[in-house]
Amino acid sequence: MNPVLENIRQRRSFKQFKKEQISEEQLQLILEAGLYAPTGNNRQGCIFTVLQGENLKRLGDAVREAFRRGECCEKRDVPDDYVCFYNAPTLILVSEDRNNFNGNSDCACALQNIFLAAASLGVASCWINQPRNTSDAPLVRALFDEFKIPKDHIVYGSAALGFADGEPRNIERRPGRVLRP
Numbered sequence: 001m002n003p004v005l006e007n008i009r010q011r012r013s014f015k016q017f018k019k020e021q022i023s024e025e026q027l028q029l030i031l032e033a034g035l036y037a038p039t040g041n042n043r044q045g046c047i048f049t050v051l052q053g054e055n056l057k058r059l060g061d062a063v064r065e066a067f068r069r070g071e072c073c074e075k076r077d078v079p080d081d082y083v084c085f086y087n088a089p090t091l092i093l094v095s096e097d098r099n100n101f102n103g104n105s106d107c108a109c110a111l112q113n114i115f116l117a118a119a120s121l122g123v124a125s126c127w128i129n130q131p132r133n134t135s136d137a138p139l140v141r142a143l144f145d146e147f148k149i150p151k152d153h154i155v156y157g158s159a160a161l162g163f164a165d166g167e168p169r170n171i172e173r174r175p176g177r178v179l180r181p
C-alpha cells in the first residue's frame, strides 16, 4: 500500500500521553501540514495557536472552571484532576471567524492534516473539543484574548500532541457506510 494510504489507516486517537515534549522540528512540520490544508474560497483564515507549558496548564484550569460554573457552556461536575487534553504537552487550537460559513470545515481539514502529519512522525494525537465547547465562557475567552486569538473567532477544534503512553484503542470501521446507487 502506498505510504499516504497506510498512514491514513494507521492513525489513531491517543488518550494517554507521556510528559516528554515533541521536538521543535516535529512541531514545525505538523504546523506546516495544517497550513497546507484546503480552505473554502482559498480564504486561509484558520489561526493555529500553539500552547505548551504554563499557558497550556492555564487553559486546562480555565476549561475545568468554566464547566463547573456553566457560564456560556454546559455545566459539568468535573473532578480536580480533570484535564481535557489528557496532559499532552502540546495543544494546537485551530480557530476561525464565527461568521465564516466554511470556518468549521476549514478547521476540520486543517486538524486532519495535523493528525496525519503527526502520525507520520511518530507523534501521538487526539482531537480535543472542550476548548470549542467553552470558547465563549468568560474565563476561557479572557485567555484567548491574551493569546491574541481574534475576538470574533471560535476555536472549532484542537489537537493534543505528544508521545503515546500505551496503545490506542483498536476501532473497527462500521461497514455499510458507502452507497453506490
Ligand SMILES: Cc1cc2nc3c(=O)[nH]c(=O)nc-3n(C[C@H](O)[C@H](O)[C@H](O)COP(=O)(O)O)c2cc1C
Binding pocket: 011, 012, 013, 014, 015, 126, 127, 128, 129, 130, 168, 169, 171
Ligand atoms: C469532531 C471530533 C471531536 C472529537 N472530540 C474529542 C474529544 O473532545 N476528546 C477525545 O478524547 N476525543 C475526541 N475525538 C476523537 C474520537 O474519540 C476518535 O476519533 C474516535 O473515537 C475514533 O478513534 P480513532 O481516531 O482512533 O479512529 C473527536 C473526534 C472528532 C472527529
